[in-house]
Amino acid sequence: MPGCENTLGVRRLLTFATGLVECLGFAGAVFGWASLVFVLKTEGFFSSLCVNTTGVNATHVLDCSGQDERFSLVFTIASFLNNFLTLPNGFLFDRFGTTVARLFGIFLYTMGTLMMAFSSSVLSNLLFPALSLLAVGGILFLVTNMQVGNLFGSRRSTIITLYNGAFDSSSVLFLIIKLLHESGISLRDSFLFLSACSAIHLLRTFFLMPRKFIPYPLPDHYTYGITCGKSKTPSAIVAANGDAQETAEDRPTDTDGKQEKSFRECVLSRFFMWHLLWLSVMQLRHYLFIGTLNPMLHRLTAGEPSLVSRYINAFAFTQLCGVLCAPWNGLIMDRLKGKPRAEGESEGEVDLRASVLSLFLTAVQCLLFSICAATPYLQLQYFTFILQVVNRSFLYGGNAAFISLAFPSCHFGKLYGLIMALSAVFSLLQYPFFALVKGPLDGDPLYVNVGLTLLSLFAFIHPLSVYLHCRSVASQRAKSGAVAAS
Numbered sequence: 001m002p003g004c005e006n007t008l009g010v011r012r013l014l015t016f017a018t019g020l021v022e023c024l025g026f027a028g029a030v031f032g033w034a035s036l037v038f039v040l041k042t043e044g045f046f047s048s049l050c051v052n053t054t055g056v057n058a059t060h061v062l063d064c065s066g067q068d069e070r071f072s073l074v075f076t077i078a079s080f081l082n083n084f085l086t087l088p089n090g091f092l093f094d095r096f097g098t099t100v101a102r103l104f105g106i107f108l109y110t111m112g113t114l115m116m117a118f119s120s121s122v123l124s125n126l127l128f129p130a131l132s133l134l135a136v137g138g139i140l141f142l143v144t145n146m147q148v149g150n151l152f153g154s155r156r157s158t159i160i161t162l163y164n165g166a167f168d169s170s171s172v173l174f175l176i177i178k179l180l181h182e183s184g185i186s187l188r189d190s191f192l193f194l195s196a197c198s199a200i201h202l203l204r205t206f207f208l209m210p211r212k213f214i215p216y217p218l219p220d221h222y223t224y225g226i227t228c229g230k231s232k233t234p235s236a237i238v239a240a241n242g243d244a245q246e247t248a249e250d251r252p253t254d255t256d257g258k259q260e261k262s263f264r265e266c267v268l269s270r271f272f273m274w275h276l277l278w279l280s281v282m283q284l285r286h287y288l289f290i291g292t293l294n295p296m297l298h299r300l301t302a303g304e305p306s307l308v309s310r311y312i313n314a315f316a317f318t319q320l321c322g323v324l325c326a327p328w329n330g331l332i333m334d335r336l337k338g339k340p341r342a343e344g345e346s347e348g349e350v351d352l353r354a355s356v357l358s359l360f361l362t363a364v365q366c367l368l369f370s371i372c373a374a375t376p377y378l379q380l381q382y383f384t385f386i387l388q389v390v391n392r393s394f395l396y397g398g399n400a401a402f403i404s405l406a407f408p409s410c411h412f413g414k415l416y417g418l419i420m421a422l423s424a425v426f427s428l429l430q431y432p433f434f435a436l437v438k439g440p441l442d443g444d445p446l447y448v449n450v451g452l453t454l455l456s457l458f459a460f461i462h463p464l465s466v467y468l469h470c471r472s473v474a475s476q477r478a479k480s481g482a483v484a485a486s
Helices: 002-027 029-042 065-084 086-096 098-117 124-169 172-182 187-196 198-207 263-267 270-291 293-300 305-319 322-337 347-373 378-406 409-427 430-438 446-485
Strands: 051-054 060-063
Touching: 002 124, 002 198, 029 065, 029 124, 029 172, 029 270, 029 293, 029 305, 065 086, 065 124, 065 270, 065 293, 065 409, 065 430, 086 098, 086 124, 086 409, 098 124, 098 187, 098 198, 124 322, 124 378, 124 409, 172 187, 172 305, 187 198, 263 409, 270 293, 270 347, 270 378, 270 409, 270 430, 270 446, 293 305, 293 378, 305 378, 322 347, 322 378, 347 378, 347 446, 378 409, 430 446
Parallel strands: none
Antiparallel strands: 051 060
């Protein structure tokens, strides 16, 4: 039916567009923490931790290092839970499907926005559960949306990286809240509005998302949501006893025999281990940068509030560019996958070969970003902000894309959740590093920044490992071909 085909095409475009808006406007808002901290300080959150001290020439100065440390702890816990709880959320998604996972995510996100709305300087500790709920609910939006890439076949990696870029760019939401606050709109009104937006998430869950999964590769005449007429999809097949048979939507599929690998085999593979290291060292660098940005700018600007605000606004505006940078990574992989295959080369080999350049470029970007962040020169931080957003969009988009390419799709939710959870444990190092800077190093982060820059060199192991694997497989294939020919 041509009318139904047109309807399916429109529905897929709506699913893609609304998913992009959802990731861009809500999913990763917590990473705009530097903008929100500026507002929370003006509202007096944790202000009781500021103490009067005696400075140079016996002058009295207000020492707010305790307040900064508490704000850093709020972000550390939220960013940890954002990743660590992706593991049970991944199992939830793989076991119960899209609808259940999204309803749970919407509930968490709404609770988080309501807690933020009713927090105050007297109830400063509400920030701990509020920001954590926003983080965990937001990552569920991203996890359930990445499967939308399966609807677009050859552009799958581009869509996945685009959604991850939108997730990064959603940190601009807290900048908008900051600008609205400066215009006279209270924090409570802003977060109550975000709570009301949960109705939109609910509508999208029931009308524009599958009940279970979007399979890959996509079956012919596949549909989801509200059907148009009598569907020819497998989901319409009903057993003679009246029970619906297992459908393509319910059963994730893959090609190239990758479904033969068990979850345990995937986790114990060399690819998973090196990919975990690749993600962890770069993620730690980004988390520490975001969590310490406010005190770092205070140090470089000698505490000038207007100058700090200007740089925080500049940082937040560059985050908006994440949605523009992330597709470059997916386009690189999709373009390389589109090259002619060598004789006997499998689709899995093509996927891995296409990922090498992406993994390597991401590691190079992180090294350059870390060097700039370690340089105590204020004007250079504009360039640092640009490198940070480009690298972060490549990092998370490349992470999701590599997992989807290197492992069976039926394990995607679990593997994505596990790798995010393990990297979250590693990212907990950001808090002792912050305490080290504030304490023994007397606020000077130079030595910690140099150490993190050296640590980021470990990220180059992963692309080298994948490259050597691809070359080894190609060599073995060439030898087998030569033997067969003889």
